[in-house]
Amino acid sequence: MANSRNNRRGRRKIVRTVLIYISAIIAVIFFIFPIYWLVATSLKTRAQAFSTPPLFVWEPTFRNFIDIFLKRQTEIEAITGQELELATGAETFFYNSFVVTFSSIAIATVIGVLAAYSFSRYKPAGTNTLMFFILSTRMLPAIVVAIPIYFFYRSLGLYNTYIGLILLYTMFNLPFAVWMMKSFFDEVPRDIEQAALVDGSNPVKVFYKIALPQVLVGLGATIGFLIINVWNEFLFALLLTERATRTVPVMIAGTRGEVGINWGLIAAIETLYILPALVLIFVLQRFLLRGMTFGTVRGAK
Amino acid sequence: MTRVEIRGLKKSFGPVQALKGINLEVESGALVALLGPTGAGKTTLLKCIAGVEEPDAGDILFDGQSVLGTPPWRRDVAMFFQTYALYPHMSVYDNIAYPLKERKWGREDIDKSVKAVAEKLRIAHLLDRKDPSTLSGGEMQRVALARTLVRNPRVFLLDEPISNLDAKLREEMRTEFKRLHRELKQTIIYATPDFLEAFAVAEKVAVIKDGVILQYDTPINLMRRPKNRFVATFIGSPTINIMRGIVRRQAHGWEFSTTSLKIQLGNIGASSKLSDGSEVELAIRPQDIVLEAPKNSNSFKAKILAAERLGYETIVTLSLGDVELKAVSKGMRPYRYGDEVTINIPGDRVILFDVASGEAMY
Numbered sequence: 001m002a003n004s005r006n007n008r009r010g011r012r013k014i015v016r017t018v019l020i021y022i023s024a025i026i027a028v029i030f031f032i033f034p035i036y037w038l039v040a041t042s043l044k045t046r047a048q049a050f051s052t053p054p055l056f057v058w059e060p061t062f063r064n065f066i067d068i069f070l071k072r073q074t075e076i077e078a079i080t081g082q083e084l085e086l087a088t089g090a091e092t093f094f095y096n097s098f099v100v101t102f103s104s105i106a107i108a109t110v111i112g113v114l115a116a117y118s119f120s121r122y123k124p125a126g127t128n129t130l131m132f133f134i135l136s137t138r139m140l141p142a143i144v145v146a147i148p149i150y151f152f153y154r155s156l157g158l159y160n161t162y163i164g165l166i167l168l169y170t171m172f173n174l175p176f177a178v179w180m181m182k183s184f185f186d187e188v189p190r191d192i193e194q195a196a197l198v199d200g201s202n203p204v205k206v207f208y209k210i211a212l213p214q215v216l217v218g219l220g221a222t223i224g225f226l227i228i229n230v231w232n233e234f235l236f237a238l239l240l241t242e243r244a245t246r247t248v249p250v251m252i253a254g255t256r257g258e259v260g261i262n263w264g265l266i267a268a269i270e271t272l273y274i275l276p277a278l279v280l281i282f283v284l285q286r287f288l289l290r291g292m293t294f295g296t297v298r299g300a301k
Numbered sequence: 302m303t304r305v306e307i308r309g310l311k312k313s314f315g316p317v318q319a320l321k322g323i324n325l326e327v328e329s330g331a332l333v334a335l336l337g338p339t340g341a342g343k344t345t346l347l348k349c350i351a352g353v354e355e356p357d358a359g360d361i362l363f364d365g366q367s368v369l370g371t372p373p374w375r376r377d378v379a380m381f382f383q384t385y386a387l388y389p390h391m392s393v394y395d396n397i398a399y400p401l402k403e404r405k406w407g408r409e410d411i412d413k414s415v416k417a418v419a420e421k422l423r424i425a426h427l428l429d430r431k432d433p434s435t436l437s438g439g440e441m442q443r444v445a446l447a448r449t450l451v452r453n454p455r456v457f458l459l460d461e462p463i464s465n466l467d468a469k470l471r472e473e474m475r476t477e478f479k480r481l482h483r484e485l486k487q488t489i490i491y492a493t494p495d496f497l498e499a500f501a502v503a504e505k506v507a508v509i510k511d512g513v514i515l516q517y518d519t520p521i522n523l524m525r526r527p528k529n530r531f532v533a534t535f536i537g538s539p540t541i542n543i544m545r546g547i548v549r550r551q552a553h554g555w556e557f558s559t560t561s562l563k564i565q566l567g568n569i570g571a572s573s574k575l576s577d578g579s580e581v582e583l584a585i586r587p588q589d590i591v592l593e594a595p596k597n598s599n600s601f602k603a604k605i606l607a608a609e610r611l612g613y614e615t616i617v618t619l620s621l622g623d624v625e626l627k628a629v630s631k632g633m634r635p636y637r638y639g640d641e642v643t644i645n646i647p648g649d650r651v652i653l654f655d656v657a658s659g660e661a662m663y
Binding site: 189191192194195196197198199200201202205210213214216 | 348351352353372373374376378379380382384386387388389390399400403404448
């Protein structure tokens with residue numbers, strides 16, 4: 001009796017495990033497939049990319065990746081003499097994206113972390129009002145301020161400059177940085193910082209030796225969030241840049257082939273463009289895992 | 302060796318008044334306990350002395366000099382936090398070494414001190430542990446204690462330092478504190494909600510409740526001459542017995558009477574606070590009630606309701622008229638429910654409290 005019940009329970013456990021695995025695999029396929037398709041397309045020739053039914057076995061070509069960076073004059077250009085916006089010389093755009101993203105995130109993170117810590121610890125008069133005010137800058141749809149900012153930038157000479165884009169993205173990201181980091185700093189037990197004060201650290205040391213290490217997980221998550229914001233930003237990059245400062249998202253949208261859209265080429269650019277994001281996610285994953293056990297060193301109270 | 306003086310200290314958190322004017326003097330090199338229930342203001346008071354909370358009013362003096370202007374990192378006190386407040390990103394060793402590193406000690410001196418204190422608290426085997434969150438509650442507490450005791454500050458502030466240890470280790474730690482205090486001759490302020498712990502370690506105990514120090518006295522005086530009903534009931538186990546009744550002046554002294562019994566108090570009422578016919582509360586410690594006593598004027602027949610045999614003593618719950626009393630008797634007594642015993646309430650051991658104010662009337 002007992003044996004058969006054990007067997008039944010064991011079998012039910014196996015079935016459940018198998019079901020869990022199957023649903024996990026389906027979920028993974030669901031999320032991975034678009035990325036697979038993107039990479040696959042980037043390795044196909046134009047004809048292969050358009051074939052029906054879709055090709056799952058083919059001889060991969062790296063032509064698209066070479067074409068992104070090598071300037072080729074097209075036949076149409078040769079005849080008309082008119083320069084087309086081609087997906088060539090992509091390194092400039094990648095460089096622009098890196099410069100703009102890195103600079104604006106560095107500034108937004110430093111200012112945001114310091115502001116968040118001040119709000120969280122020192123609670124200056126009107127903290128709630130100020131925090132709401134900071135948040136309220138995110139409440140307008142970007143498109144509403146697009147035209148004013150365009151004219152504003154034109155007249156200030158910030159149009160088509162790195163500094164213009166960097167300032168704009170910093171401003172857009174600060175509310176996120178302040179709000180996210182404040183909630184992480186709020187979670188650091190005050191007793192830990194007070195213990196450090198009594199142990200002989202002044203407030204500046206308490207900040208970078210005690211408080212900051214506690215929120216590294218949150219900092220990683222915040223930076224990841226900000227990078228995705230800036231890295232993917234399209235609207236303002238389109239409005240406020242020309243060829244010299246153009247970022248990759250705008251360049252992708254502007255990519256035209258000689259005849260119609262060259263999906264292979266676009267897929268190649270996009271594959272390269274999502275690579276840093278993928279790497280970032282894998283780096284941050286470790287932080288996120290540690291985030292689950294974050295803040296467990298606490299007393300009985 | 303620092304004398305700590307606290308004068309009229311007040312501190313509020315929003316609408317909550319945590320400290321309502323604390324006055325306390327701790328002699329240089331004394332070990333004083335702050336005894337009070339949760340939320341009494343013990344932690345706030347310690348944090349004000351450490352400097353991590355700023356009082357709204359009043360002054361804190363070390364050796365006669367105000368330290369209110371001295372920030373905590375220069376005040377040179379060591380504090381044990383009730384929540385342990387271990388640095389989660391540092392190893393056990395680095396946690397204990399932190400105060401010394403911040404004081405720019407040499408690496409060898411740090412190493413020697415950390416190992417010595419770890420040895421003393423029996424956590425030497427834990428020093429290499431990377432993540433303090435993996436320690437057990439008792440281990441965390443000892444690590445936090447080691448971080449507090451590793452240096453030699455002007456004042457030690459200990460906020461419930463041994464509450465989470467198991468009974469045996471707690472007993473050892475109490476002795477350890479006494480020894481430490483004797484060796485270091487340091488000023489120690491020790492907060493605890495447990496009167497036994499306070500009595501065991503401290504020479505003087507300040508009973509604190511709702512942000513006010515009710516009585517600052519030696520353990521024996523707190524036991525024998527509590528200033529009010531709260532101090533009387535908070536200290537002692539089992540809790541002191543309290544009955545309500547009327548006092549009347551008789552030829553031979555005062556007499557306390559309820560509807561069912563009369564107790565002769567003798568000349569306890571020499572104090573002018575007692576007036577004939579006034580309503581009072583009479584308190585008598587369970588240890589002072591004599592069971593199976595020879596008959597005298599304060600003897601009563603009582604019925605046994607329950608007996609808890611604890612080995613060296615037996616706690617007996619008695620019914621006496623319309624009141625229930627607890628009494629403690631030495632040894633294991635084979636009392637059973639419903640047994641009748643003669644008890645004696647010594648008139649010179651009772652404490653009378655004013656019904657309205659709860660103040661003791663001596």
